Amino acid sequence: MSNDRHILIAGGGIGGLTLAVALRQAGIGATVFERAPQLRPVGAGITVQMNAMTALATLGLDQAVLAAGERARHTAVLDASGRTLSGLQMDALESELGITVCIHRARLHQILLEAAGDRAVRLGSEVQGFEDQEPRVTVRLTDGTTATGDLLVGADGLHSRVRAQLLGEAPLRYSGYTSWRGVCANDGLIPSGRVTESWGPGARFGALPIGGGEVYWFCTANAPAGARDPVEGPHAQLQARFGGFHAPIPELIRRTPRERILRTDIHDRPPVDSWSRGRVTLLGDAAHPMTPNLGQGGCQAIEDAVVLARCLTRHPSIATALAAYERARIGRANRIVKQAWSFGRLGQLENRAGIRVRDALLRMTPESFQRRQLRQLLRFELTG
Numbered sequence: 001m002s003n004d005r006h007i008l009i010a011g012g013g014i015g016g017l018t019l020a021v022a023l024r025q026a027g028i029g030a031t032v033f034e035r036a037p038q039l040r041p042v043g044a045g046i047t048v049q050m051n052a053m054t055a056l057a058t059l060g061l062d063q064a065v066l067a068a069g070e071r072a073r074h075t076a077v078l079d080a081s082g083r084t085l086s087g088l089q090m091d092a093l094e095s096e097l098g099i100t101v102c103i104h105r106a107r108l109h110q111i112l113l114e115a116a117g118d119r120a121v122r123l124g125s126e127v128q129g130f131e132d133q134e135p136r137v138t139v140r141l142t143d144g145t146t147a148t149g150d151l152l153v154g155a156d157g158l159h160s161r162v163r164a165q166l167l168g169e170a171p172l173r174y175s176g177y178t179s180w181r182g183v184c185a186n187d188g189l190i191p192s193g194r195v196t197e198s199w200g201p202g203a204r205f206g207a208l209p210i211g212g213g214e215v216y217w218f219c220t221a222n223a224p225a226g227a228r229d230p231v232e233g234p235h236a237q238l239q240a241r242f243g244g245f246h247a248p249i250p251e252l253i254r255r256t257p258r259e260r261i262l263r264t265d266i267h268d269r270p271p272v273d274s275w276s277r278g279r280v281t282l283l284g285d286a287a288h289p290m291t292p293n294l295g296q297g298g299c300q301a302i303e304d305a306v307v308l309a310r311c312l313t314r315h316p317s318i319a320t321a322l323a324a325y326e327r328a329r330i331g332r333a334n335r336i337v338k339q340a341w342s343f344g345r346l347g348q349l350e351n352r353a354g355i356r357v358r359d360a361l362l363r364m365t366p367e368s369f370q371r372r373q374l375r376q377l378l379r380f381e382l383t384g
Helices: 014-025 050-057 062-068 091-097 105-116 161-167 235-242 249-254 297-314 318-347 352-364 367-378
Strands: 006-010 029-034 045-048 074-079 084-089 101-104 121-123 127-133 136-141 146-149 151-154 173-185 194-200 203-209 214-222 261-268 280-282
Touching (some): 045 214, 050 091, 050 297, 050 367, 084 367, 091 367, 173 318
Antiparallel strands (some): 045 101, 136 146, 173 261
């Protein structure tokens, strides 16, 4: 593909900005259309796992991410009382697969934005729809204008408008549980480099340091879709659900300001076998939204972006580039969608007998087996 092509990217999240960075480094022009009128430091935390850090290393961004976050050195699944069900020292995999970094999403976003260049991002401009008119594609924007390019990439998330037009409207799949995410001061509550997830009946609570003296925590609870927090905030119901969990979980909830707690019902979509048509394709949550149980949503978007940029650089036409992109990405991403869904169902068990069996199996699983499973999940190979 010649470098005089121009790529239109719907969505300025992690995937869209990573693609803009990769294209810029390849000498391919890109414009990112982001609906937000200004980019503010919002969101909670994210685990940039080994596969995504390897992908970012191809763009020279891995060290900047490490400097802005905190390296994960030990992971553990605990029960609600704090007893270890499963644990793994990360150094057993680091020499082979690289490192994992926990970071605030806003800091990761800023790193990507700076690498993409401010001029690549057009704020206050959401893609409403498109017209694929060979040999160009034109997007209609919410500000009343249009833009034309050689390819449109829908990186506009779970509720992607690009996907809806490309693949048709389809309902989301509700997982059966909702989530809360928060960020608070650490002050020694969570040891450096330690990532934990604690499992109780129908509920889980995870916590990890993200650098800057902060902890990112998240929790899930079985609940009907669409429920809302009380007007006075979520603290009382969170303490009712998780106040009996081991320390420092109740304290993490208590010290988190109301405005720093986000609630989101957990959805995904059943996998599909094609993300592209003509001069339009999808990336990240627009292509393969997954439940967050494996911490791979943002990581897979980063993989998508790096691979798509490579395909657009190596292949002479849009059609062959997108075919190579799908060959490289669809099988892996769809497997992770299915694995994340199954893992979430296991973690959200409420039946006491089932929980006892699950916990016993976790305690009996050797670290060698865990490492074999993680090698498949966390190995990134730049193909396409």
